[in-house]
Structures are given as C-alpha cells and as structure tokens.
Amino acid sequence: MSEEKINNIGYLGVDVGSVSTNLVILDIDNKVVASVYRRTQGQPIQAVQRGLEELKDKLEADINILGVGTTGSARYLTGVIVGADTVKNEITAHAVAASHVAPNVRTVLEIGGQDSKIILLNDGVVVDFAMNTVCAAGTGSFLDHQSARLGIPIDQFGGHALKAKEGAQIAGRCSVFAESDMVHKQQVGYALEEIIFGLCQALVRNYLNNLAKGKDILNPIVFQGGVAANSGMKRAFEEGLNMEIIIPDHFNVMGAIGSALLAKETMMLDDRPTNFKGFDASLIDYKTSSFGCNGCENSCEIIKIQVEDEVLAKWGGRCGKWEVDQIHAQHVYKV
Amino acid sequence: MLVASPRMGHVDILLGDLLERLGIEYMVPPKSSERTLALGSKHAPEFSCLPLKINIGNFIEALENGADTLIMAGGRGPCRFGYYAEVEKRILNEAGYEFEMVVVEPPSMGISKFLGPIKEASGKSSRKIIKALKESFPKAQAYDMLEKYVLQNRCYEVIPGSTTKAYKQAMDVLSNIKSTSEVEGYLREAISVVDEVDKDPSRDVLKIGIIGEFFILLEPFANFDIEEWLGSRGVYLERSVYVTDWIGPAGENPVGGASPSEIAELAKPYLSHAVGGEGLQSVGHTIHYARDGFDGVVHMFPFTCMPETIAKSILPRVARDIHIPIIHFTIDEQTGKAGIATRMEAFLDLLMSKKRARAGN
Numbered sequence: 001m002s003e004e005k006i007n008n009i010g011y012l013g014v015d016v017g018s019v020s021t022n023l024v025i026l027d028i029d030n031k032v033v034a035s036v037y038r039r040t041q042g043q044p045i046q047a048v049q050r051g052l053e054e055l056k057d058k059l060e061a062d063i064n065i066l067g068v069g070t071t072g073s074a075r076y077l078t079g080v081i082v083g084a085d086t087v088k089n090e091i092t093a094h095a096v097a098a099s100h101v102a103p104n105v106r107t108v109l110e111i112g113g114q115d116s117k118i119i120l121l122n123d124g125v126v127v128d129f130a131m132n133t134v135c136a137a138g139t140g141s142f143l144d145h146q147s148a149r150l151g152i153p154i155d156q157f158g159g160h161a162l163k164a165k166e167g168a169q170i171a172g173r174c175s176v177f178a179e180s181d182m183v184h185k186q187q188v189g190y191a192l193e194e195i196i197f198g199l200c201q202a203l204v205r206n207y208l209n210n211l212a213k214g215k216d217i218l219n220p221i222v223f224q225g226g227v228a229a230n231s232g233m234k235r236a237f238e239e240g241l242n243m244e245i246i247i248p249d250h251f252n253v254m255g256a257i258g259s260a261l262l263a264k265e266t267m268m269l270d271d272r273p274t275n276f277k278g279f280d281a282s283l284i285d286y287k288t289s290s291f292g293c294n295g296c297e298n299s300c301e302i303i304k305i306q307v308e309d310e311v312l313a314k315w316g317g318r319c320g321k322w323e324v325d326q327i328h329a330q331h332v333y334k335v
Numbered sequence: 336m337l338v339a340s341p342r343m344g345h346v347d348i349l350l351g352d353l354l355e356r357l358g359i360e361y362m363v364p365p366k367s368s369e370r371t372l373a374l375g376s377k378h379a380p381e382f383s384c385l386p387l388k389i390n391i392g393n394f395i396e397a398l399e400n401g402a403d404t405l406i407m408a409g410g411r412g413p414c415r416f417g418y419y420a421e422v423e424k425r426i427l428n429e430a431g432y433e434f435e436m437v438v439v440e441p442p443s444m445g446i447s448k449f450l451g452p453i454k455e456a457s458g459k460s461s462r463k464i465i466k467a468l469k470e471s472f473p474k475a476q477a478y479d480m481l482e483k484y485v486l487q488n489r490c491y492e493v494i495p496g497s498t499t500k501a502y503k504q505a506m507d508v509l510s511n512i513k514s515t516s517e518v519e520g521y522l523r524e525a526i527s528v529v530d531e532v533d534k535d536p537s538r539d540v541l542k543i544g545i546i547g548e549f550f551i552l553l554e555p556f557a558n559f560d561i562e563e564w565l566g567s568r569g570v571y572l573e574r575s576v577y578v579t580d581w582i583g584p585a586g587e588n589p590v591g592g593a594s595p596s597e598i599a600e601l602a603k604p605y606l607s608h609a610v611g612g613e614g615l616q617s618v619g620h621t622i623h624y625a626r627d628g629f630d631g632v633v634h635m636f637p638f639t640c641m642p643e644t645i646a647k648s649i650l651p652r653v654a655r656d657i658h659i660p661i662i663h664f665t666i667d668e669q670t671g672k673a674g675i676a677t678r679m680e681a682f683l684d685l686l687m688s689k690k691r692a693r694a695g696n
Contacts, residue, residue, distance in 0.1 A: 073673060091681035125692050126685045128660070131678055214651055297366040 009064045011267075012276065013260030014048060014082055015090065015253070016040060016074035019113025019140065020226055021047035023055045024256035025063060026264070030100065034058040035253045037226075044074040048081050049282040056279040068276045069093075069263030071255050080305055080313045081286060083275035086259075086266040091117055091129050093258030098222045099124045100261055101248040106218035109237065109245075110254070111207070111227035113140045118212050130211050138206045140227045142175045146182060146199050150192070154230070157196055161232020164197030172202025200232040204240045222246050224254040286312075293317055336360060338404045338437070338456070339397030341390040342367050344553035345482070345506070346578055349475040350406070356467035357457040364397035367556035371396055376668045378426050384637035385557060385667050386550035387419055391426060398432050404456070408582075409440035409448070413611030414642050441582075472583065474512045477522045479577040479590040481505055484526055486574060489566030490541075491534040499563060501532045538569060541686050544624030546575040546617040547635040548643050551666055553578060558635055559672045561679075565633075568683065573629070575620035576613060593623050601626075605649050614642030618649055625659040630686045632659055633679075638667035660685060 010033055015022045021044070023036040036054045040047045069086045070078040071093035079087040098108040099121060108119040116138050120128040132138050147154040161167075168190045171181045178199070185195055221243060227233055228251040237245050250257060267274065277284075284307055293300045300317040314322040339362045340350050347363045354361040365371070367389050375392030394405050405424075410417035420438040427434070437456050440448035450461050457464065481502070489498040505525035512521050543565060551557045552574060562572055577590040589595075598619030599609075609615045621632050634650065636643030647663055654661045662682045664675060 073677070089677045089680040089684070091677065092684040123692070125688045126681070127689075129681060129685070131674075131681075297368065299368065 008061055009066050011260040011264045012065050012068045012082070013093075013256035013258065013263060014051070014068070014070045014072075014078050014084075015093065015255030015259055016044050016048060016070070016072040016078045017090070017112055017114070017255070018073055020252070021051050021072075022253040022256040023048075023051045024250070024253050024260050025055065025059070025065070026257065026260045030261065030264075032250055032253075032257065033063065035250060035256070037252050040074075044077055045081060045286050045288070048078050049284075052082070052279050052282040056282075065274060065276045065278075067260075067263035067267035067274050069259035069261075069266070071259040071262075076313075076315065077305070081277075082281055083277035084263075085270075085275050086262050088259060088262050090255050091119060091131060092126070093255045093262060094224065095119045095121060095126045095129075095258070096261050097254040097258030098224065098248070100257065101254075102220050102222050102246060105220050105222050105246075107221040109207070109221060109223045110225040111138075111140055111203075111223075111233070112225045113144070115139060116207060116211055116225075118207075118215060118217075120215060120218075128215060130215070132211050138203060138210060140225070142172075142178070142203055143199060143227065143230065145175060146179065149179065149182075150196070152192070152196065157200075158229070158231035158233070160193045161197040161200050161230070162235060164191075164193040164232075166194070166197075167201045167236075168194045168198035170195070170198040170202045172199075172206045178202055197232050197236070200230065200236040201240070203227075204233065204236040208240060217241060217243070219243055220246055222248060224248055224251045226252050228252070290316070293322065336404050336435075336456070337362050337402050338406050339364050339394070339400075339402035340406045341393040342554065342556075343550055344555070344578065345478055346553070348478060348506070348510070349471070349578060352474055353467060353471040356471060357453070357459055357464065359457050362397060362400065362402050364393045364400065364402070367393060367554065371556075372668055378430050382639050383422075384415070384548075384640050386416070386548075386637060387423065388668060389550075389554070389557060390419065391423055394423060394427060395430075395432070398427075398434060402434070404435040404437060406437045406439065406456075409438045409444070411441070411444055412609065414640075416612065470515055472579065473515045473518045474509070476579045476583070476588075476590060477509050477512065477518050477525070478506065479579045480522060481509060481525050481529070483574070483577070483590055484529060486562055486566065486572040488529060488532075488534070489563070490569045490571045491536055491538055492567070493533040493535050495567055497532045498529065498566065501529045504528050540569050540571045541631070541683065541690065542571045542573075542624075542627075542629040543686075544573045544575065544620060544629050544632045545635065546620045546624075546632055546646075547613065548637055548640050549576045549581055549613055551635045551637055552576045557637075557666060559670075559675055561633070561635065561675070564676070564679070570683070573624065573627075575616055591620075593620070598623065605653055606645075610642045610645045612640065612642030614646045617643060617646040618653060621650060621653050621659065621661065622657060625657045629659065630690055631682065632661045633682075634661055634663045635666060636664075638665045638670075660689070 010025045010027050013024045021038050021040045025033045027033050034055055036051045038051055067085045068082055070084040071088050071090045075087050094110050098105050105121055110117040117131045144154055168185045170178055172178050223245045228247050234245050288305050290301050290303050293302050302314055302322050303316045305313045337360050351361050371392035374395045375388035379388045379391050407420035409420050424436045437452045439452050442449040453464050485502045492498045505528040508525040509521055512518055575591055580589045580591050598616050601622040602615050602619035606615055606618045624632055650661050
C-alpha cells in the first residue's frame with residue numbers, strides 16, 4: 001500500500017460503521033499511505049484499537065499525524081478514543097472523498113453493510129442526498145445473508161454474477177420475500193450464476209426505485225462502499241442505468257479518506273496542535289458504563305466513557321447537559 | 336371530577352389556565368416518555384399515526400394517576416385526527432379503562448358542539464365560557480410569541496443550553512398573567528429574561544423553516560427536540576405551526592407570521608385546495624420561507640400521515656422551482672435519534688457549503 005515518500009507527515013481518517021471499521025492515513029499530497037478495512041463485529045472500541053495497531057504495522061516509517069477525523073455511526077465514540085480534530089457525518093465524508101477522486105463527480109452511489117446512500121453534487125458541492133436505514137433489503141447485509149444461504153462466499157459473488165447471461169428475476173423489495181423467491185428459482189432449475197446476478201439486480205432495482213426515486217442521476221457516477229467490491233453490482237448498476245460507473249481504487253475505505261481530508265481542511269484553517277492520542281491509544285483500557293439521569297422526568301440513560309478514574313465523555317441525554325463541551329462547541333455551524 | 340388531556344408541547348399550560356378559570360380540576364399527565372409510547376403502541380393499531388399512539392399513552396398514564404375524565408379535541412376534514420377522540424375512547428374502553436370523555440369540536444362545526452361539552456363539564460354558562468376563552472387566549476398567544484422568540488435567538492447563545500434555561504424562567508414569568516391587560520407587560524419581562532443570555536450577534540447563522548404535521552412539530556418528544564438540536568448548532572428557526580394559530584380564530588395576527596389565506600395563495604401554483612391537516616400549509620410555508628431568504632426547510636410528519644404525504648410528493652417540485660433544499664423526516668415509534676442526527680448534520684453541511692458558494696469564497 002505504501003509509497004516511497006520523503007516527507008513523513010499525514011492525516012488519519014477513521015470510519016466506524018455498523019459492519020466495518022476503516023482507517024486510512026493520507027500523506028501531504030492526499031495519497032493513501034496505509035489503509036485498514038476490518039469488521040466492527042459489534043465492538044467499536046476494540047475495532048478501532050486493533051485497527052490502529054494494524055495500521056501502525058503497515059507503516060514503513062514513523063509518521064507524524066497532523067490531524068484526525070472520524071465518521072460513521074460510531075463517530076463520536078471513536079472521536080473520543082482516537083482524539084479527533086473533526087467529527088463529521090458519513091454523508092459529508094463520502095461526498096468529500098468522491099469529489100477528491102473524481103473532482104467533477106455528479107452522483108455518488110454508496111452501499112454499505114446496513115445503509116445505503118445516494119449523494120448528488122454540483123461543482124463539488126452536495127446539492128441533494130438520501131440515506132436509507134429503514135430496510136436492509138437495499139444494503140450489503142441483504143447480499144451477505146443470501147450468500148450464506150447459497151453457501152457461496154460473498155467475495156466470490158462478483159465472479160459468478162459476471163458469468164450470468166441476463167440474471168433471474170428476483171423480487172427484491174423485501175429480503176424475506178427475496179429469499180423465498182430465490183428458493184423458488186433454485187427449485188425450478190435456474191443456474192447459480194443467474195440467481196446470483198439476479199440478486200444483484202434486485203438490490204440495484206430496490207436502490208434505484210426507493211433511494212434514488214425522483215433524483216437526476218448524472219455522469220460521472222462514482223460507486224463506493226464495501227458492496228462495490230462485487231463486480232456483479234457494478235454490472236447491474238451499469239445495465240440498470242445504462243451509464244458508466246467509476247469504482248475508485250480505495251472504494252471500501254472512502255468514508256475514512258473523506259474524514260482524513262476533512263481533518264486536513266480543519267487543521268489548515270485552525271492553527272492548533274492535533275488532539276490525536278497516538279497509536280498507543282490501542283493499549284488504553286477504555287471502560288464504558290451507563291446510568292440513569294434523575295434530572296427530570298425524561299429519565300435519560302447516560303453513557304459514560306472513562307479511562308481509570310478519568311471520565312472522557314458522557315452523552316445520551318435529551319437535554320445535552322452531560323455532553324462534553326468540546327464536542328458541542330465544534331458543532332456550532334459557522335459560515 | 337379530575338380532567339386530563341394529552342400532552343403536546345406547552346398545551347398543558349394553556350389548557351390548565353382555561354380550565355382553572357372555569358373551575359375544573361385539571362391534571363397534567365407525566366411528560367411523554369418511552370414508556371408512554373410503549374403503552375400507546377401496544378394498544379393502538381400499528382398503522383395509526385404516532386400522535387394517536389402518544390395520545391393513548393398519555394391517557395393511560397393519566398388514568399393510572401387518578402384522572403377520571405379525559406378531554407380531547409375533535410375536528411373534521413380528510414385528516415384522521417377528527418375521529419381520534421372517538422377511536423381513543425373505544426381503544427381505552429376495550430382495554431378495560433373507565434372514564435368520561437369530553438370531546439370539544441372546533442367552532443366551525445357548530446357553536447353548540449364547541450361550547451356544549453365545556454358547559455356540561457364546567458356547569459358554567461356560555462357567556463362565562465366565552466369570557467374565560469377571551470381572557471385565556473391572549474395569554475396562550477404570549478407563550479407562543481415567547482417560543483418564537485426563543486427559536487429565533489437560541490442560535491446566538493455563547494454558552495450551550497443557556498437559552499433553554501432562560502426559556503424555562505421566562506415561561507414562569509408568563510404564568511403570572513391573570514388578565515388580558517397584564518399580557519403585554521409580562522411578555523416584555525419574559526423576553527428580557529431571554530435577552531439576558533450571553534449572545535454572539537456577529538455569528539452568521541443558517542436560517543431554516545420547520546414545516547409539517549402539528550403534533551410532531553409541537554411535541555419535543557415526538558420530534559427528538561429538533562428545535563433545540565438545531566438552535567444549539569447555530570441555526571435560526573421559524574416554524575409553520577403554533578398552538579394558538581391552530582386553535583385560534585383563523586387569520587388574526589398569526590404567530591407563525593403568515594395568515595392561512597396568504598399561505599394558500601402562495602401554495603396555489605402547486606396545490607389549490609386543502610388536503611387535510613397541514614398539507615397545504617406545508618407547501619405554502621416552504622414558498623414563504625424561500626421568499627424570506629431562508630437557507631433550507633425541514634419537513635417532519637408521522638408515518639402514514641396522508642396530508643403530509645401529499646405535501647411530500649409536491650415539495651420536490653417546489654424545491655426545484657424556487658431553489659430551496661428540503662429534507663423530509665417520517666417519524667414513528669421505530670425512528671431513532673441517531674438516524675435523524677446523521678441526516679440533519681449532512682443537511683446542515685449541504686446548506687453551509689451552498690451558502691459559502693453563494694458568498695463566493
């Protein structure tokens with residue numbers, strides 16, 4: 001992954017989602033120096049800590065991190081663990097990364113483990129977006145689930161799908177119905193390739209009919225997120241849209257790349273040292289606990305993160321009185 | 336007789352004031368909570384909207400605390416709300432609860448349907464009830480005006496949470512109002528309490544209009560405290576719905592800023608007639624906000640809400656024509672705060688970069 005570089009400074013981006021945890025270090029020219037893609041497995045703190053270790057092992061020389069950004073559904077927790085300089089939502093992070101690899105990008109298709117997004121841009125500015133987390137039928141988990149059922153590892157899905165002639169028609173509106181429809185197609189004798197490609201087509205149909213409904217999908221189109229690894233999905237999108245799809249080199253860590261770019265932007269604007277806690281953050285024993293707040297009738301559950309006796313962060317209340325000021329202050333939007 | 340009503344924003348304060356003037360003992364049910372919603376969802380039909388579920392939960396918690404009479408608004412038109420009082424009564428009866436139900440219909444359905452139930456519950460004459468309403472209504476409007484002021488000013492606060500704290504004190508100031516002649520003085524005092532909050536007036540803020548279904552907009556539990564969330568992130572807010580605009584005589588000094596007829600006129604190119612609930616207002620207010628130079632619009636409504644679903648299908652065309660970004664949130668008991676926060680953060684980023692691009696830097 002690494003390239004010969006004279007300078008030894010960089011920016012770290014960390015994207016912790018429900019399914020995968022991704023870390024990236026960018027050098028001063030925004031090139032990827034090292035990246036890690038691993039499963040979160042429901043343990044975001046450990047995933048970040050092991051990810052940091054893995055990332056450090058991949059580095060050929062010591063690197064001086066000038067800024068850190070976090071994103072993904074665990075962005076605030078991760079921000080506390082690594083010491084983030086900027087914490088941003090994954091929609092913005094993905095848009096920033098896509099317009100970095102394709103500066104004139106108009107459409108970003110992103111499909112992750114448990115959510116999918118469509119982001120429309122114009123002149124590098126996000127003009128519209130949609131994100132689906134209500135139903136798993138339009139996400140990577142749908143394919144994951146069916147691959148387990150078919151007994152074909154998910155990383156071999158693409159190869160099979162490309163061999164299909166036109167794909168079997170599979171109802172993709174709901175993953176439960178898709179499954180019974182798939183079983184039916186198997187029983188009437190469809191070839192495996194046709195079924196696998198049919199599943200990709202069902203997912204694409206679902207995506208275009210729900211998430212992308214009423215949105216103008218314009219060229220250039222960038223397809224990213226873990227599901228972009230599946231070449232059957234690229235084919236299904238290209239055939240479904242009748243347009244060309246670009247898959248960036250680092251398609252599966254784009255959120256982390258965007259986050260690192262945002263960290264760089266923040267640090268260029270603010271003249272201050274990074275909050276980065278160093279790669280040794282992987283050795284710290286973080287404890288999380290919760291308690292009920294008795295401040296009012298809402299009786300919120302408050303989450304507390306601490307190292308030994310030092311409380312790093314508290315959050316979870318409706319009123320925000322437990323939240324760490326620094327995270328809050330960062331989020332007053334200023335023009 | 337101990338009367339209870341559903342909760343919705345500060346409506347309990349307004350109703351409490353009116354019932355006190357009528358000599359009716361009133362109990363405020365506990366604040367809506369996860370338990371309230373769980374109780375409501377258990378008894379309500381799955382595809383009924385969130386307001387019905389929270390109403391039922393409020394009523395159950397009120398009955399548990401000793402209420403014996405429930406008061407509920409009626410209504411008419413395509414929105415299902417009009418028959419919620421009746422539906423709620425039956426659902427609670429079937430669940431084994433015993434109580435009296437007072438249904439107050441809007442005056443537009445006949446003055447006797449409006450005054451009759453109040454007369455029966457209070458034993459007061461029509462003349463006395465109208466007098467109480469005339470005294471209570473300006474006080475209720477003062478609460479709405481204070482709320483509007485808070486929505487416009489929270490974005491400038493220097494210390495997070497300070498406006499919310501001051502808002503609570505300012506509401507206590509308003510509770511002193513006994514007669515109409517005192518409204519102006521106490522409102523000025525309440526506003527000055529909010530003005531004492533340390534502010535940064537130089538902050539260049541985003542301006543957002545909030546539109547949608549009235550219950551979701553007025554009840555912080557249902558909208559995940561969206562106004563406080565946005566305000567504390569430096570967003571100046573206007574809202575299309577206020578309690579007194581909703582219950583008050585149509586068209587007279589609306590707190591929301593534009594009268595129903597102005598709003599209907601603005602909506603006309605896209606929607607020429609009422610579709611129930613606030614469907615028409617949602618379309619009209621979007622245009623109203625765009626003309627006032629707002630940066631964006633947030634649309635919130637309950638899942639399965641027909642009037643707002645109609646508005647939602649029309650709004651993308653409005654957004655394209657008049658160049659105002661709109662984000663939609665459909666809310667039910669399955670909605671999570673994290674999902675809303677992520678989309679809202681991204682929406683603010685979108686508005687911010689548009690604003691920066693416009694400013695040319």
